[in-house]
Amino acid sequence: MQQIDLFSCRSICFFIGYNICMDKLFNKNYIFTVISATLFYTASFMLNTVSARYSLQLGADKTVAGFVAAVFTLASFFTRPVWGYITDKKGRKRVYNAGGLLCLASTAILLFCNNVILLFVSRIIYGAGYSALTTAGGTIICDIVPEKQLSKAISLYGITNVLSQAVAPAAALWLFDKGFIWVAVTAAVIEIGVLVAALFVKYSEEQYINPDISFRIIEKTALPAAYTIIFFAVSTASINSFIPVMAQERGINGDKWFFVLSALFLLLSRFINTKITDRYGKVNVFCKADILYTIAFALIAFTYDTLLLLLASVMYGLGAGFIHPIVNTAAVSRCGNEKRGLATGTFMMSQDLGMTIGAAAWGVISETIGFTAVYLMVAALLLVMLYVFRRILAPVLE
Numbered sequence: 001m002q003q004i005d006l007f008s009c010r011s012i013c014f015f016i017g018y019n020i021c022m023d024k025l026f027n028k029n030y031i032f033t034v035i036s037a038t039l040f041y042t043a044s045f046m047l048n049t050v051s052a053r054y055s056l057q058l059g060a061d062k063t064v065a066g067f068v069a070a071v072f073t074l075a076s077f078f079t080r081p082v083w084g085y086i087t088d089k090k091g092r093k094r095v096y097n098a099g100g101l102l103c104l105a106s107t108a109i110l111l112f113c114n115n116v117i118l119l120f121v122s123r124i125i126y127g128a129g130y131s132a133l134t135t136a137g138g139t140i141i142c143d144i145v146p147e148k149q150l151s152k153a154i155s156l157y158g159i160t161n162v163l164s165q166a167v168a169p170a171a172a173l174w175l176f177d178k179g180f181i182w183v184a185v186t187a188a189v190i191e192i193g194v195l196v197a198a199l200f201v202k203y204s205e206e207q208y209i210n211p212d213i214s215f216r217i218i219e220k221t222a223l224p225a226a227y228t229i230i231f232f233a234v235s236t237a238s239i240n241s242f243i244p245v246m247a248q249e250r251g252i253n254g255d256k257w258f259f260v261l262s263a264l265f266l267l268l269s270r271f272i273n274t275k276i277t278d279r280y281g282k283v284n285v286f287c288k289a290d291i292l293y294t295i296a297f298a299l300i301a302f303t304y305d306t307l308l309l310l311l312a313s314v315m316y317g318l319g320a321g322f323i324h325p326i327v328n329t330a331a332v333s334r335c336g337n338e339k340r341g342l343a344t345g346t347f348m349m350s351q352d353l354g355m356t357i358g359a360a361a362w363g364v365i366s367e368t369i370g371f372t373a374v375y376l377m378v379a380a381l382l383l384v385m386l387y388v389f390r391r392i393l394a395p396v397l398e
Contacts, residue, residue, distance in 0.1 A: 029144045029201050030153070036197035037137050037160035040100070043187040043194070044130060045168035047107070048072070048240050049259075050176045050183055051123060052363075053248075057180070058116050062245065066363015069237070070356045071120055075127025077352035081217040083135045084345025088338055089213050091205045092143065095341075096136035096198055102129025104191045110184040131345075131352065133194075138344040140201065142332055143208050150333060155273045155325035165266065169259035173244060210338040219343040224393040225331035226350035231385030232323060233354025235297065235378045238362045239316070246300075246371045247309070254306035261310055262317035269321025282326050283394045287386060293319025294382040301375035330397060 051072070052065040060068070087095045106126035113119050138157075145153040175182040218226075247255035277285050296315035303309045331347035332340055362374050 027144070029203050030141070032197050032200040033137065033140055033144070034157060034160055036194050036201070037157070038163050039190050039197060040103070040133060040137075040194045041161050041164035042168045043103070043107070043190040044126075045164045045240070046172035046175075046183055046187050046190075047110075047126065049169040049172040049244060050180065051119065052242070053176065053244060054180050055116055055119060056245075058114075058119065060116050062367040063363050064116065065245070066360050066366075068116070068119060068123060069240075069359035069363070072123040072127040072130070073237075073352045073355035073359060075124040076131035077127075077349055077356055079128045080131045080135060080345045080349040080352060081215075081342075083132045084219075084342045085213070085215050087136050087139050087341030087345070088210055090211075091209055092136045092140045092341070093198070093201065093205065095132050096140065097195065099129045099131070099133030099136065100191060100195045100198065102126070102132065104188060104195070105129075107184055107188045107191060111181065111188070113180075113184075131348065135341060135345045135348055138328075138332075138348070139341045142340045142344070143205070144203055151277075151325070151329045152274045154329050154332075155270050158321075158325055158328070159267060159270050163263070163267070165259055165263035167260075167263075169240075169244070170256040173256055208338065208340065213338060216342060218349070219335055219339055219346045221334040221339075222331040222343040222346040224396050225327045226346050228385060228389045228393045229324075229327045229331075229347065230350045230354040231381050231388065232320075232327070233351040234358035234361075234381055235293070236320075237355045237358025238297075238374055238378050242362055242366060242371070242374070243300075245366070249371070250304050252304065252306055252309055254309050257306075258309055258313040262313035262320075265314050265317030266321040267317075269318050270325065273322055273325050276322070277326065282330075282397045283390075285322055286326050286389060286394075289319045289322035290382060290386045290389070293323060294379050294386075297375045297379040297382065301372045301379065326397075327393065330393060334396070 048069070051068050055065045055068045056062070083095055083099070103126055106122045106129060109118065109122040109125070113122060138154075141153055141157050142150065171186075172183050175186060243258055244255045247253070247258075292315050296312045296319060299308060299312035299315070303312065328347060332343045335343040365374050365377070
C-alpha cells in the first residue's frame with residue numbers, strides 16, 4: 001500500500017509540475033497562493049477529521065461530536081460577511097494573514113485541550129480564522145489571473161483542497177492513534193508554513209479595493225450559486241466528519257484510503273474540468289456529475305465492505321471535482337472587481353451554512369437511527385440540488 005501511495009504522490013507532483021511549466025497562468029503569485037492554501041487546507045482537514053473522534057475520546061456522545069464539527073462552520077458562517085467587507089474595503093492580504101494567525105492561535109489552544117468546552121472554544125476561533133483566510137484567498141485568485149482564465153484558475157486552485165484531502169485525513173488518523181497532541185503540533189507547524197508562503201504573494205491591491213464601499217451581508221449576483229452549493233456542503237459534512245466514525249462503527253478498515261482515493265479522482269476531474277465543460281457545456285456536465293455524486297452516497301449508505309466504500313470514494317471524487325468549480329466560477333463571474341470579496345464571502349457563507357446544518361443534523365440522525373439513514377438522506381438532498389440548479393443557476397450559465 002505504501003508503494004501505491006508513493007507512486008500516486010509522484011504522479012500527482014509530476015502532473016502538476018508539467019502543467020505549471022506549460023501554462024502561463026502559473027505566475028509567482030499564483031504558485032505561492034496555491035502553496036499557502038494547500039498547507040492551510042492540510043492543517044484544516046487534519047483537525048476536522050479527528051475533532052469529532054477526539055470529542056468522543058473526551059467523553060462526548062455522537063450528538064455532541066456533531067456539534068463540535070458544526071460550531072466550526074457556524075463561526076465561519078457568521079464572520080464571513082465581515083471578512084468579505086474588509087477584503088473589499090481594506091485589502092485581501094491583511095485579511096489573509098489575520099486568518100492565518102487566528103488559526104494558529106486556535107491550534108495552540110489544542111496543545112492544552114483536555115475537555116470538550118476547550119475544544120469548542122478552539123473550533124470557534126478556528127472557524128473565524130478559516131473564513132478570513134479562505135475568503136481572502138479566493139479573492140486573491142480572482143485578482144491575479146486574467147479574466148478569460150478565471151474558470152480554469154478557480155478549478156486548479158481547488159486542487160489545494162484536493163491534495164489536502166489526499167494526505168491530511170489519513171495522516172491525521174495515523175497521528176491520532178499516537179495521541180491527539182501529535183495532530184495539534186503537526187497542524188501548528190503547517191500553519192506557520194501558511195504564513196511564510198503568503199509573504200511571497202505580492203501585487204498591487206489598490207485597483208481592486210474600494211475604501212468607500214458600504215457594509216453588506218450578501219452579493220446578489222452570487223445568490224444563484226449560493227442556493228445551489230448549500231446542498232453540496234450539507235453532503236460534504238457527512239463525509240469529512242463522519243466517514244471515520246462510520247467506518248469504526250461498521251468495522252471497515254478503508255476509511256483512510258477513502259480520502260486518498262476520492263482525492264485522486266477529484267484531482268483528475270479538476271484538471272479536465274475546463275476542457276470537459278467547454279466541450280459539453282456546464283449545465284450538461286453538472287447534471288451528470290450530480291447523478292454520479294448521488295450514487296456514491298447511496299452506495300455508502302449500505303456498505304459494510306472496504307471495496308464498496310472505495311468504489312463510492314471514486315464516484316464521490318469525480319462528482320465533486322466537476323460540481324464545485326462550475327458553481328464557484330458562477331458565483332464570482334458576474335460581479336465587479338470591487339465586489340469580489342463580497343461575492344466570494346456570499347458563496348462561502350452558503351457553504352458554511354450547509355456544513356453547519358449537515359454536521360449538526362447528521363450527528364443527531366446517526367445517533368438516533370444510524371448512518372444508513374444519514375447517507376440515504378444525503379442522496380435525496382442531492383437530487384433536490386439538481387432541481388435547484390436547473391431552476392435557478394442553469395439559466396444564468398446557458
